[in-house]
Amino acid sequence: MPSAEIMTDAVYYGLGFVTLMAAVWVVTLRSLFRAALCLGLVLAGVAGFFLLLHAEFLAFIQILVYVGAILTLVVFAIMMTERMSVSAEIISRRRVVVAGIVSASLFACLSLATQKVLWPHIREQDVVSTAAIGQQFVTVLVLPFEVISLVFVAVLVGAIAIAAKPKSSKRSA
Amino acid sequence: MNSIQFLLLISSALFSLGVFGLLTRRHAIGLLLSLELILNAAILNFVVFGRLYGHTHAHAFALFIIALAACEAVVGLAIVINLYRHRKTVLTDQMQLLKG
Missing domain, CATH: 1.20.5 (Single alpha-helices involved in coiled-coils or other helix-helix interfaces)
Structure with missing residues (x-):
């Protein structure tokens, strides 16, 4: 059924877009509190990918442990040290450029290495219960x-x- | 695009963004957030290949990674709070207690 396939593709791309946007916000937002909330979005997006890959148990564990426990803890810690985080993120432009070059080249290496390989298609009977x-x-x-x-x-x-x-x-x- | 390739692309993008965050953040909790991104990229890779080859150990490893990430977050935040209490700072470039 082609329409179902298009639907699945749309879900994949939409989820990927949301996850990546939220991940960019996690590392760039000035306010650490908002960055932590965006991390919650990333974790939920990864849990969505787990659901699409038929790893339901892991998806629920991800929501339960990561979003439920770790994120709450991080938010508490941010609130307890809040006075510091206002002026914390003043970093030199040179450092941002260097970090951008490093991570972009890392991404280029990883994606060049993995995109050329012909992976086998996902089969229905390989679902891990x-x-x-x-x-x-x-x-x-x-x-x-x-x-x-x-x-x-x-x-x-x-x-x-x-x-x-x-x-x-x-x-x- | 094959869905495996798309997921690997997502995972490597998450990993690189985490590295970017580790290199640019000054706040110790910001570093922890970036570390969680990197761990999530690893978990996503494990689950993708576990689905591809139908292997149970991939899921078990992902569970172990989640458990150890929880441990790491707990200890890291305890250290940050203690450091904030004693040194009144959470910025990593002002933590120079052990600097010779």
């Missing part, structure tokens, strides 16, 4: 899965130890 992922996590990948939970505990303790206010000695450097 959520049940298969769960099966992997309790059989083959059980050790990394447990190590990740250990890392979570370490991060929790470490973050509390770093960010907690010292009780008695008030240092003012």
Whole structure:
């Protein structure tokens, strides 16, 4: 059905356009708060690509963890350090030019390397089901899965130890 | 254009934009935002190739990357807040405590 294909293509291109525009805003906007909101748009766009690639579980995890948890945390941190972020983004023009050249050449290298290759077409029967992922996590990948939970505990303790206010000695450097 | 090629293009564009942000931002939280862009480009690549070759481990790796990104954001923001409390700055070029 050609009309369905055109629809899918339109969804792909629209999602790509939104994602890239939001990504440009993330790195260029002066206000860090708005940049964080645009990062939320990028994450949602990537989650949309996951849905198009039949990775529904990952799409929901992306929304849940990235947009729900990490972004909220980042917004809180921006609010707590807000006084600094007003005059923060005054950078020299030379640095922007150099960074632009570096990242543009990086993009050119990556896209030249990947666009010439003839990738096989996506087949319908290659969809990875959520049940298969769960099966992997309790059989083959059980050790990394447990190590990740250990890392979570370490991060929790470490973050509390770093960010907690010292009780008695008030240092003012 | 093949959809795989389009997605790879998106992913490399996200990666390059993240590198641009890392090179230009002065605010430490801005650096974290750019890092999230780079990690998302990596995840997108993993999922695209997992879909292409029907491999489950790609999704598992993407999940691990998301989990570790959460950890990295938590520790990074804790460090930034502590630094702001002690040194009254969040600008990376003013963090020179360990500079010899």
